[in-house]
Each structure stands twice: as structure tokens, then as C-alpha cells.
Amino acid sequence: MHLQILTGLLLGVLFGIGSSAIGWNDWVVDWVKPFGTLFVNLLKLIAAPLVLASLVVGVSGLSDVGKLSRLGGRTIALYMSTTVLAISIGLLVVNWAQPGQYITPEQRDALKERFSSQAASKAETAKQVTEQSPLQPLVDTVPSNIFDALTDNTQMLQVVFFALFFGIGIILLPRQKTVVVRDFFESVNEIILKLVEVIMKGAPLGVFALLASLVADFAGDDPRAALELLKALGAYALTVVAGLAVVLFVVYPIFLWLGARYPTADFFRGMVPAQLLAFSTSSSNATLPVTLERVEQNLGVSGEVAGFVLPLGATINMDGTSLYQAVATVFIAQAFGIPLDWGDQLTIVLTATLASIGSAGVPGAGMVMLVVVLESVGLDPAGIALIMAVDRILDMARTVVNVSGDAMVAVLVARRSNDLSVLPSK
Numbered sequence: 001m002h003l004q005i006l007t008g009l010l011l012g013v014l015f016g017i018g019s020s021a022i023g024w025n026d027w028v029v030d031w032v033k034p035f036g037t038l039f040v041n042l043l044k045l046i047a048a049p050l051v052l053a054s055l056v057v058g059v060s061g062l063s064d065v066g067k068l069s070r071l072g073g074r075t076i077a078l079y080m081s082t083t084v085l086a087i088s089i090g091l092l093v094v095n096w097a098q099p100g101q102y103i104t105p106e107q108r109d110a111l112k113e114r115f116s117s118q119a120a121s122k123a124e125t126a127k128q129v130t131e132q133s134p135l136q137p138l139v140d141t142v143p144s145n146i147f148d149a150l151t152d153n154t155q156m157l158q159v160v161f162f163a164l165f166f167g168i169g170i171i172l173l174p175r176q177k178t179v180v181v182r183d184f185f186e187s188v189n190e191i192i193l194k195l196v197e198v199i200m201k202g203a204p205l206g207v208f209a210l211l212a213s214l215v216a217d218f219a220g221d222d223p224r225a226a227l228e229l230l231k232a233l234g235a236y237a238l239t240v241v242a243g244l245a246v247v248l249f250v251v252y253p254i255f256l257w258l259g260a261r262y263p264t265a266d267f268f269r270g271m272v273p274a275q276l277l278a279f280s281t282s283s284s285n286a287t288l289p290v291t292l293e294r295v296e297q298n299l300g301v302s303g304e305v306a307g308f309v310l311p312l313g314a315t316i317n318m319d320g321t322s323l324y325q326a327v328a329t330v331f332i333a334q335a336f337g338i339p340l341d342w343g344d345q346l347t348i349v350l351t352a353t354l355a356s357i358g359s360a361g362v363p364g365a366g367m368v369m370l371v372v373v374l375e376s377v378g379l380d381p382a383g384i385a386l387i388m389a390v391d392r393i394l395d396m397a398r399t400v401v402n403v404s405g406d407a408m409v410a411v412l413v414a415r416r417s418n419d420l421s422v423l424p425s426k
Helices: 002-021 025-031 033-060 065-097 105-114 116-130 136-141 146-150 153-172 179-200 203-219 223-260 264-281 284-297 303-316 319-335 342-358 365-376 381-386 388-416
Strands: none
Touching: 002 025, 002 203, 002 264, 025 033, 025 203, 033 146, 033 153, 033 179, 033 203, 033 284, 033 303, 065 153, 065 223, 065 303, 065 319, 065 342, 065 388, 136 153, 146 153, 153 303, 179 284, 203 264, 223 264, 223 319, 223 388, 264 284, 264 388, 284 303, 284 388, 303 388, 319 342, 319 365, 319 381, 319 388, 342 365, 365 381
């Protein structure tokens, strides 16, 4: 499957470039992109029910609330640790590379003018966030109506809360009184996982359509103009990708080896399909069904641990997004010639960590949180216009890191809980 997805990805890129060159952009948008949209919609369709069912099954399978507390404590501690580490790596890389110096004043003004309306929209959304009470994120965690939360993938944290709360209620009751409910959610969970297998049959076509439409839309009618724009922003993009690569290929393997003695090659081999899907959809929530399947069946993590750790991670663990926010903030400051001292950069660490918890696992959500981070160090939110041209591509890369980080933490938590069976290398 991962070879088929990779083939679809490469063919989509080539088809998008060719379509742009011969002026087929509108045709691609009208006749190819809908297949990618359908594929993503199918994954989103089962995301919320999967989170609900898998978390209820995972929590209710624990013997007592004390075990849940230990499992939750380890999970959140690891998520926060990797997030802070990712942000710190991003700051080190961007301060060393200084990508902002490559943006000329003319290019800066042109980018601000081109993306001014989008920047204003993101800034307005972020303004609504910053005007809320400091405890508003806590209030937003608890749904007033679970059915409303289930209909909105951006409210996944509310679904997580309800599932945890519901699972605790099951644990507190005698087992004979909850047998029917346990069996129901276990059956729902199995049905959804089977649906994942069915949906993934169309993954190569879906990935092809997503990448073809993305490339055609980005290139426009003049691919050479798009390449010129990429050159101007190349230093920034390479800085973000370098930071993400350090986290993915250095930090995670170290965590896996020190915390679980887990073979790095087995980890990446098992996660390739989920990583490719994360790259093409830019959505942790849409990738969650496949992540769950790969972590359980290929990484040897028990369903109890995977069903608890991964849905929570898709909601609050955004290592890639946090690193990107740190790099983007410093890059924008450099482009405008505004120095940021270490006090400002510590503020970025704190704000980006908190923002990652509130970021929805959907495309573009990190951009809104970036506005919050920019304002925390006194930068003009309109500066996001400088990076919007390449944000969609970088969103794909950072989602790969987000999903991989969730899986890595699941392995560590499973090892600590003696719920991990390392599969032999194939």
C-alpha cells in the first residue's frame, strides 16, 4: 500500500506540473480535485466516531482509574516534553540559518500585497482567540452538547473529553452492568477499523488527486513565476524542513531507543503509509484511522494504549506545527529587521507550546495559532503574508512529524506499561 500511495503522490506532482504547463489548471480543479476531496471527506467522516469508540474502549479496558491516571500522566508528560524540544530545535535552526535576510524589501512588499486579504482573515480569527479569557481553552474542552462536537472535526478535544469521562463512568460501575455498552463500543471500533481498510483502497487515487490539484493551483498559469517565488522563500522553507528532519530522524529515534529499545527501521517501515497519507492530506485527524491501524498492527502497541494515546495526540500533540511556528515567528522578525532577544524567544517557547494544544488537527489551523505567537512578542500579524505562499507545502511536511510523534509516544507509553510487543524486522 505504501508503494501505491507513493506512486500516486509522485504521479500527482508530475501531472500537476504538466497541467500547469499546458493551461489545464481549471480542468484539474473541476475534474481531478473532487476525487481528492471525496477521499479526505471519507477519512474525516469516520474520524470523530473512531476517536469516541477507540478512547471509550481503551479507557474502559483499564482496571481502575488509577491506571488511567498513570497512563494519562505519562502520555501528557511525553507530549509536552517533545513539543518544547521541537520548538527549541526550531529556534536554534532559524537563529543559525538567518533565512529572513534573503527576503528583499521589494519581495516583502509584494508578498504582503498578494496575501493581505488572507492574512487579515487569519488575524481576525486570532484576535477573537486572544480576546477570550485565559481559561477559555479549558471551558472549550467541555462540550455542552456531545452531538454538536461530533459534527465538527475542529472540536475533537471535546470528543476526547467526553470519551474519557464516559470511559471513567464505565470503570466505576460493576463490570456486569456495563457489558452491553463495552460490547457495543468494541463492535463500533472494529467496524470503523474495517471501514478504514475499505477507504484505504482508494488512497492512491485520492493522493494523486490531492497532489495534482495542489501543484496546479500553486503553479498557476505561469510555473516559472511560481518558481521565482519559491526561490525567494526557499531559505525559509529549507530551514523549516531542516528542523522537522532533525526532530523526525534524530530526536524520535533517540527517544525510541532510550525509552523502549525500539528498532528505528521497524518504526519507520510500519509508519510509512500513515506518514504518506499525512503528507498528502495535511490533517492529523484525517490520518488518525490509518495511524491507529499501523501502530496496533505494525508497531506492536496494544489496542488499549493506542486507543488512548493516539486520539489524544492528534488533538494536543503538534511537534511539527510548534517547530514551524517558532521558525516562522523569528523569520518574520528577521525579514522586518526586528531583533528578538532571548526573553522574546522564551516567550515563543511558552506560547507555541500552549498554542499547539489548541490547534485543531486540520489543514491551516497552525496559521491561526501563529498569529497568536506573533502577537505575544509584539510582531505585526500581517507578517504571516510573507509565508503564505509556501505554507500549504510546509503544512504537509509538519503533519508528517505530528503523526510520527504521536506514534512514537504510543510506543514509549506501551513499553512503560508492558503493553508493547516489538515485531521482528522483516
